[in-house]
Amino acid sequence: MDSMYVHIPFCNRICTYCDFNKVLIKNQPVDDYISALINELKTYGKETLKTIYVGGGTPTALTVSQLDRLLKFITEHFTVTDEFTFEANPDELTTEKLDVLNNYGVNRISLGVQTFNNDLLKVLGRTHNFDDIFKSVNHLEKIGLTNYSLDLMYNLPGETFEDIDMSLKYVNELKPKHISWYSLIIEPHTVFYNKIKQGKMTIAGGFEEGEKYDKVISGLDALGYPQYEISNFAKAEYESMHNKTYWLNEPYIGAGAGSHGYTGDERYYNIKPVNHYINNMNEHGSVVKEKLLLTQNDKFEEEMFLGLRINKGVSEARFLEKYSVPVDAVYGDVLKRLVEKKLLTRKNGYISLTEAGRMIGNDVFVEFLL
Ligand code: SF4
Known part of the structure; x- marks a missing residue:
């Protein structure tokens, strides 16, 4: 990590x-x-x-x-x-x-x-x-x-x-x-x-x-x-x-009550209440409440939701390298539509929100749900 x-x-x-x-x-x-x-x-x-x-x-x-x-x-x-x-x-x-x-x-x-x-x-x-x-x-x-x-x-x-x-x-x-x-x-x-x-x-x-x-x-x-x-x-x-x-949707450790972490394949969520967190650590040596194994589609969606938050946007080369599939093979139609609506741009290998897109970011992100 x-x-x-x-x-x-x-x-x-x-x-x-x-x-x-x-x-x-x-x-x-x-x-x-x-x-x-x-x-x-x-x-x-x-x-x-x-x-x-x-x-x-x-x-x-x-x-x-x-x-x-x-x-x-x-x-x-x-x-x-x-x-x-x-x-x-x-x-x-x-x-x-x-x-x-x-x-x-x-x-x-x-x-x-x-x-x-x-x-x-x-x-x-x-x-x-x-x-x-x-x-x-x-x-x-x-x-x-x-x-x-x-x-x-x-x-x-x-x-x-x-x-x-x-x-x-x-x-x-x-x-x-x-x-x-x-x-x-x-x-x-x-x-x-x-x-x-x-x-x-x-x-x-x-x-x-x-x-x-x-x-x-x-x-x-x-x-x-x-x-x-x-x-x-x-x-x-x-x-x-x-x-x-x-x-950039990279793995990280999440420690402490209510924290969540990401392994690259799975998201995990720790117990929230302080006393339960302490008791579980003391009695069972673990504080993870839930693990969520991500499907390939989950990973695609998260890559887009998270990456589009940054102005630089989602790197098409990185997407291909991470998932062995070009972003157009997954999102070709969506990208075309959002670029036409001037909510996204594609420049120098990056897909990013336009100013108008940033104003309604959540509406744009929803379009990437598979
Ligand atoms: S209650 Fe605590 S965690 Fe919440 S905003 Fe105030 S200082 Fe921050």
Whole structure:
């Protein structure tokens, strides 16, 4: 395997929009979880990986000694050659925690900023504020960990176009290497979902959401952050190597509660609830809840859905090399139709979404279902 994702399912507060696999950290068996996680990681044997990504939940919700214990094991058991990313909340990235990350070779931080507007941060239920963002970036700069991503969201309830302008202004001030900027998705079982259902909250849809997306893309492009994936933007040489594993449909290890991994032939899904995860690891030495063996058609579909997310698109030569069949033999008619509709282009051996196609990405992806 080239890559590994490690999940820390604890947070200090639950955000109003979040449907990730996470629990409030208070009174949770965090040390037992780390023990179970370490035991799960041992099942993979010692490996050299190109990328490791520790996400959550909030990995920085762990204490300094918990972080130390986890990272000590990870770096003794695995060798990471290229990119070692840690997700962090701005108010939790203390100098002590940052020193631990730095000591163990973490070389990239994904900072959960979401917005620079304090009122919107409150609406989102975040624990940090505007000042925390600047403080954490200062800490990062001070220790020379300058490869960080700011993770933002748009189309928030009550958000204006001026809020996006303000975020662009601060992006330009902070000059991160990478930006993820996702549209808010209203997921079931969240506070936002219930509020909208009860008519107590609205978010912009359709045209306004599209205009905001346009503003994000053109604003970042003007600041020197070309878009390279539907929601991701980076300075040259700083595209996320780890996330590219997913988009290029390459195998990766998924470890931790609710994680999923991919072997190339099979996708596997870990048990989600923290206590079940710990008990299963302790009693059965395994935490995999489900394995899904992929058919050839599943693989074709995933190659297209994932690969079309990146601006460069799907390489026709790589498709042929991976599956021993030309992409036209599987998708000839679909490709012809979507190119005619100007939703796809085929250039220099790559199939990619046009701007219009990117706006309705999910509708385009559906066309590749076999
Ligand atoms: S958005 Fe992040 S910090 Fe907020 S509850 Fe979800 S996982 Fe935790």
